Amino acid sequence: MTSELAARIAELMPRAKADLTELVAIPSVADPRQYPPEECHRAAQWVADAFTAAGLRDVRLAETPDGSHAVLGHRPPPPGAPTVLLYCHYDVQPPLDDAAWKTPPFTLTERDGRWYGRGTADCKGNIVMHLTALRALGDDIPVGIKFVAEGSEEQGTGGLEQYVAQHPDTFLADALLVCDTGNAAVGVGTATTTLRGLANVVVTVDTLAGEVHSGMFGGPAPDALAALIQLLATLRDPETGAPVIKGLACEGTWEGVGYDEGQFRTDAGVLDGVRLTGTGTVADRLWARPAVTVLGIDCPPVVGSAAAVPATARARVSLRVPPGTDADAAREALTRHLTEAAPRGARVTVETEGTGSPFRAATDGPAYAALAEAMHRVYGKPLAFLGQGGSIPLCNVLAGTYPHAEIILMGVEEPRCLIHAPNESVDPTEIEHMAHVEALFLRAYASAAR
The missing domain is CATH 3.30.70.360 (Alpha-Beta Plaits)
Known part of the structure; x- marks a missing residue:
């Protein structure tokens, strides 16, 4: 069955590329000083239409207190089955210096096996990952699904956080997949467990x-x-x-997967001869201090x-x-x-x-067990744990609102993606493999959570 699912996802990858091409072409920067708000609305409607076609019900645009629109939808669970929330965001960072881009920022361009364009990884690549997983499963989804695509995550204006507080039942689920992070490297299945x-x-x-x-x-x-x-x-x-x-x-020590100093220098673009700041390992400095x-x-x-x-x-x-x-x-x-x-x-x-506030996920529940199984089957190695230096305030809101739910941060991003910078890109194999992971997770979690 896994090989059949993998083959189905592989067949869906041309459609995934077409979807991402359309999404990247929409400059959905949630800052009216830089881009017309109609572009964000256009992206939100694209997401709503796509997930309706993928089988979700009552997909709608809900205005949040900061004026942005969240795309909401659901699929009821089979009797006795758990519910999983799928999160992503459709707004993107501005391109910054257009002259620094080797290809137009809002045109998906393939180069050296990667897909370039603003939002290809953060976070429109994760939208396409969700779509591909749901399409591959078709009607065979053994859990309930709740879906939310945020519209102002990059601006940090807190619209969705406030909306969650006002409508807690809308997002209530047993496991929350916050897909706005990614793997430690291409081919290394990873969950982010801490946020500064x-x-x-x-x-x-x-x-x-x-x-x-x-x-x-x-x-x-x-x-x-x-x-x-x-x-x-x-x-x-x-x-x-x-x-x-x-x-x-x-002072602090990171216990999860490390970060090679040479690789960090390359990923961060540190100039030759310039020393890194701080003491301890790179991972200590990034995620524990x-x-x-x-x-x-x-x-x-x-x-x-x-x-x-x-x-x-x-x-x-x-x-x-x-x-x-x-x-x-x-x-x-x-x-x-x-x-x-x-x-x-x-x-x-x-x-x-x-x-x-910082965030730390509990990793000893059935959702993490199901994720570990899915990651191992797709990547052939144990699930790795990673920290992230950035902040996702929504995670703390979700943790406070749903204290018994398991929160998993994962996605298609990895260091070479250069999110927030010029020449953002995604490795399409990560979209394919992480869609496979998500589909396997939904199947495994249906059994693990009973």
């Missing part, structure tokens, strides 16, 4: 009532930009670059700057928080550190921009 949380702040440094001429006052007049740079430098060890935030534990990043600075630009001592400067600072650390406590530690480290009496104010 987030604490973002904006720090402002004021030193003068207003800018003054650098020739007349420079020297003794305190430079706000220099003070900000000095302040930000205190967040890292000067030798290793590791975070050193007072009151925040910055805090990470601080200066995301942006407001100060006089080089072009057009005057011969004046800056009176004020500010920066946006992001702190990624590993599981086991409270995001609010981490934000308080970061705020306190920045305030207390003010150089030479400079006035420092810190505003909270947002926080999000």
Whole structure:
């Protein structure tokens, strides 16, 4: 039966490519300042039509509190069978620098065996994965299905999180497949079990009532930009670059699959001769320890700057928080550190921009057992566990709303996909194999959960 299912999925791959080609061509960036909102609506309707044709019932567009539309649908379970929620999102990141793309970002292009285009992996590739799995199973789906495709995940405006809180029965299921992550590498079946949380702040440094001429006052007049740079430098060890935030534990060890340092340098595009920051293994630094990043600075630009001592400067600072650390406590530690480290009496104010809690999945239930069986049958090796440095706030909402449900993060993404960057791509074999995994999982879980 597995070989029959694999053959069926292989036959469906040309259709999967055609689907992904159509989806990628829709620039569904959920930011009306950059793209018309009609494009997101067009993508949502495409998803609704496709999953209706794949056998789901009552597929509809539901407006969420942030104005985006979630695509919802379901298929009732056979008597006594469990229900599985399938999650994905149809909105995508903007292409950023069009000139950096080797091929048009909203045209699916095959090159060297990969499919290129914005959203091919994150997350339209996962939409196609769901479709391919359901089409392969046809009417032989032994579990109930609930389906949701989010419309503003990349913007982080929280529409679906709020909608879940308002309509908990809509998403109630025994197992939740959050398909917005992927494998450690092509051919390595992986579940993501931890996500770092987030604490973002904006720090402002004021030193003068207003800018003054650098020739007349420079020297003794305190430079706000220099003070900000000095302040930000205190967040890292000067030798290793590791975070050193007072009151925040910055050590931790990752127990799952590792991340080869050479591969990481390639995946991240680290320039030759530039050393990585931090200590411990790459996996420790990515998934088990805090990470601080200066995301942006407001100060006089080089072009057009005057011969004046800056009176004020500010920066946006992001702190990624590993599981086991409270995001609010981490934000308080970061705020306190920045305030207390003010150089030479400079006035420092810190505003909270947002926080999000870290996430850790429980992996000892029947859904993970079924997933491990499916992964092993498709990839021929044991299920690997991976962490992710990013945040998916929805996971915490789901965990809090459905404490007895198992949450599995998986999908078609892997490091070479370059999600969020120019030249995003997907390996089509990952769509094929992960669709096979999902179909096998739905069969295995029907028995495992009884």
